[in-house]
Amino acid sequence: MNRSLAIVLGALALGVALFCGSYLVSQRLCQVCVAQPAGSLDWLRKEFKLNDIEMARIQKLHADYLSQCNMLCQMVTAKKQAVAAALNTTTNVSPVAEQKLAELAACRAQCQSRMLQYFVEVSQIMPPAEGRRYLVEMQNFTLDFQGENAQPRSESAGHEHHQP
Amino acid sequence: MKENMNPDDAKLGALLRASRAAPALPPRFQENVWRRIEDAEAPVPSSSGLSWLDALAALVLRPRLALATAAVLVVAGALLGVREGTLAANQAAQAQYLDAVAPVALR
Numbered sequence: 474m475n476r477s478l479a480i481v482l483g484a485l486a487l488g489v490a491l492f493c494g495s496y497l498v499s500q501r502l503c504q505v506c507v508a509q510p511a512g513s514l515d516w517l518r519k520e521f522k523l524n525d526i527e528m529a530r531i532q533k534l535h536a537d538y539l540s541q542c543n544m545l546c547q548m549v550t551a552k553k554q555a556v557a558a559a560l561n562t563t564t565n566v567s568p569v570a571e572q573k574l575a576e577l578a579a580c581r582a583q584c585q586s587r588m589l590q591y592f593v594e595v596s597q598i599m600p601p602a603e604g605r606r607y608l609v610e611m612q613n614f615t616l617d618f619q620g621e622n623a624q625p626r627s628e629s630a631g632h633e634h635h636q637p
Numbered sequence: 638m639k640e641n642m643n644p645d646d647a648k649l650g651a652l653l654r655a656s657r658a659a660p661a662l663p664p665r666f667q668e669n670v671w672r673r674i675e676d677a678e679a680p681v682p683s684s685s686g687l688s689w690l691d692a693l694a695a696l697v698l699r700p701r702l703a704l705a706t707a708a709v710l711v712v713a714g715a716l717l718g719v720r721e722g723t724l725a726a727n728q729a730a731q732a733q734y735l736d737a738v739a740p741v742a743l744r
Contacts, residue, residue, distance in 0.1 A: 476694070477693070477694035478694075480694040480697055481690060481693050481694055481697060484697040484703070487707075488707070491710045492710045492711070492713065494714070495711040495713075495714030495715045496715070496717050496718040497718065498715075499714070499715040499716075499719050500718035500719070500721050500722040500725070501718075501722065502718075503722025503723055503726065504722045507722065507723055507726035507727070507730075508729065508730075509726075509730050509733065513730075513733075515730065516730035516731055516734050517734060539738075546740050588738065588739055611738075611739075614735055614739070615738075615739040
């Protein structure tokens, strides 16, 4: 009885270990092999089935946008620091702090407007159906039109030129 | 039968019973009897479980079957891992693109 039970339990444990081991190894290998370098637009190419000409145009747009985005992010950071400084001086929301908050909001709106413009320009390069899908997805993810669940979780801290 | 009975027969019967030596019952006789009855009536799970487990153990130890099962498990695990890994890599690539074009501060 004890011997048979030990054999069956041992076989079960071995089976579970084999399955889990092969699952974990293949998953990790696949993630490493499929992972793309930072700044790569391969995901766009695959996801929206783009050809080389479309990709070249998008890459140019992307590079132009990133330089502007970087500048705008620095502006947002500066405005945030100004708001923090205005709030540090008093326990109330002073008129100066309100003004700084309004400036921050305006700066953010400008950034978002530029971001949406970039999405539209990219979508116009794509085939019409894919472009519409891209635009809807990007708006959902970036402006949270579908709630928190629409946000993909990133393992990295985020944007390279993201400012806190 | 009743017609043949008479008081003499009854006396005779009593005498016979009195003359028959009744051996003393062993201690806890009744309890033991009931225990043996219960044991006889009870199902025998241990013996059937034993044979079932032995059969399974014998099956598990058959080399061809063990090898085939191991191969199936490895292939199934690998396929599932590739599927999950691809999905995870795709999600990571999407998040990477979004992080590049839409800084968290702007969302």
